[in-house]
Amino acid sequence: MTDTPTNEALFTRAKQVMPGGVNSPVRSFRSVGGTPYFVDTAEGPWVWDVEGRRYLDYVMSYGPCILGHANPSIVDAVSVAAGRGTSYGAPTVREVEMAEEMCRRVPGMEMLRMVSSGTEAAMSAVRLARGFTGRDTIVKFAGNYHGHSDNLLAAGGSGIANQGLSGCDGVPDGAVADTVVAPYNEIPELDETIAAVAVEPVAANMGLVPPREGFLRELRQACDDVGAVLLFDEVITGFRLARGGATEWFGVQPDVWCFGKVIGGGLPVGAYGSSREIMASVAPLGGVYQGGTLSGNPLATAAGLSALEQLDAAAYVTLERLATRLADGLSRVFAEAGVPVVVPRVGSLLGIFFTDVAPMNFDQAQVAADNGLYRIFFHGMLERGIALAPGPYEMIFVSTVHTDELIDQTIAAAAEVAPSLR
Numbered sequence: 001m002t003d004t005p006t007n008e009a010l011f012t013r014a015k016q017v018m019p020g021g022v023n024s025p026v027r028s029f030r031s032v033g034g035t036p037y038f039v040d041t042a043e044g045p046w047v048w049d050v051e052g053r054r055y056l057d058y059v060m061s062y063g064p065c066i067l068g069h070a071n072p073s074i075v076d077a078v079s080v081a082a083g084r085g086t087s088y089g090a091p092t093v094r095e096v097e098m099a100e101e102m103c104r105r106v107p108g109m110e111m112l113r114m115v116s117s118g119t120e121a122a123m124s125a126v127r128l129a130r131g132f133t134g135r136d137t138i139v140k141f142a143g144n145y146h147g148h149s150d151n152l153l154a155a156g157g158s159g160i161a162n163q164g165l166s167g168c169d170g171v172p173d174g175a176v177a178d179t180v181v182a183p184y185n186e187i188p189e190l191d192e193t194i195a196a197v198a199v200e201p202v203a204a205n206m207g208l209v210p211p212r213e214g215f216l217r218e219l220r221q222a223c224d225d226v227g228a229v230l231l232f233d234e235v236i237t238g239f240r241l242a243r244g245g246a247t248e249w250f251g252v253q254p255d256v257w258c259f260g261k262v263i264g265g266g267l268p269v270g271a272y273g274s275s276r277e278i279m280a281s282v283a284p285l286g287g288v289y290q291g292g293t294l295s296g297n298p299l300a301t302a303a304g305l306s307a308l309e310q311l312d313a314a315a316y317v318t319l320e321r322l323a324t325r326l327a328d329g330l331s332r333v334f335a336e337a338g339v340p341v342v343v344p345r346v347g348s349l350l351g352i353f354f355t356d357v358a359p360m361n362f363d364q365a366q367v368a369a370d371n372g373l374y375r376i377f378f379h380g381m382l383e384r385g386i387a388l389a390p391g392p393y394e395m396i397f398v399s400t401v402h403t404d405e406l407i408d409q410t411i412a413a414a415a416e417v418a419p420s421l422r
């Protein structure tokens with residue numbers, strides 16, 4: 001290397017040509033302060049920045065890198081695929097295999113359509129629900145994030161909350177006029193005008209807020225009572241909580257699913273799926289139009305299939321063991337330091353709030369997240385070579401290649417940082 005730019009110099013340059021210097025707002029460090037590290041390379045649980053500093057990574061691309069960075073099988077699969085052409089505009093064998101594998105895993109899902117992001121999946125799933133039911137109104141929960149399409153941005157959790165924005169400029173009132181926002185963990189009043197109720201089965205964009213006992217089952221019943229579509233946004237929980245995602249984990253079946261993150265193995269992929277009956281509304285079978293030039297892209301399906309192949313029963317045991325070890329350790333060291341903490345965990349999904357009582361909804365999550373303590377924790381850990389997400393509303397993502405030893409080192413670093421949060 002002839003010319004090694006610093007993070008600071010790159011950030012200055014980046015801010016000249018990209019808003020906030022980034023291509024997705026949370027990466028800008030705005031809610032924790034400071035200069036983002038610019039990643040040069042990554043392998044396994046590690047990322048290296050352009051200055052050669054190594055970090056133990058708990059960002060993991062916000063979920064996709066569940067098998068660690070540069071997973072050798074995924075790298076091979078993508079390399080081979082790239083040599084055979086990067087996009088065709090015609091169907092491929094791997095798209096069929098990937099759809100078959102996803103439908104095998106998720107109880108009740110019979111068909112799906114692949115797209116290129118979680119945003120597209122949720123946006124299209126809502127269109128499908130409206131097209132299928134002939135109704136307009138969507139119910140969503142405050143603090144649940146379903147991507148950045150106009151009609152789902154109302155009270156959207158982390159991406160917006162991290163910026164301190166209550167809503168979003170540029171979204172006309174008309175676009176959210178048919179969106180009703182309800183508090184998470186409470187069953188909303190529904191009637192026969194409701195097309196769909198969209199929910200994150202485990203809320204993972206307002207910090208981690210698990211569904212209370214019975215919430216998803218009661219929501220299923222409430223939707224059935226009025227003929228509304230129940231839409232599980234499994235973009236984070238899908239293929240992470242279990243082989244069959246939240247549907248398997250909770251034993252509650254929605255009508256429509258959306259996926260993203262894990263199923264791309266780090267490449268841009270999303271999907272939405274349902275029963276054959278409901279999916280018959282999607283073009284070319286039905287009148288709900290949705291398409292995509294790069295949908296089912298050969299590199300993305302190569303990466304995704306390889307990821308799914310590796311996510312066997314043993315992988316989920318490993319993920320949950322590591323997350324449990326980390327959750328227990330973090331709870332212990334902050335308690336010992338006299339710092340109020342709750343570390344909510346569902347399977348391998350893990351969050352942290354510096355507060356006494358686990359939040360049940362967005363209002364409570366905001367009070368807990370906005371007390372300024374996460375910022376101190378974040379920078380204390382970063383100084384010790386441990387990269388957490390630069391915002392209090394995100395998850396702590398473990399991968400299958402985080403070891404017990406690395407988890408213990410993380411807990412030891414947190415023990416050093418803990419007194420500064422008192």
Ligand SMILES: *Cc1c(COP(=O)(O)O)cnc(C)c1O
Binds near residue numbers: 120122148234261
């Ligand atoms: C990340 C996320 C999305 C949006 O996915 P993108 O790929 O970022 O567009 C949607 N829903 C949930 C639950 C998410 O966590």
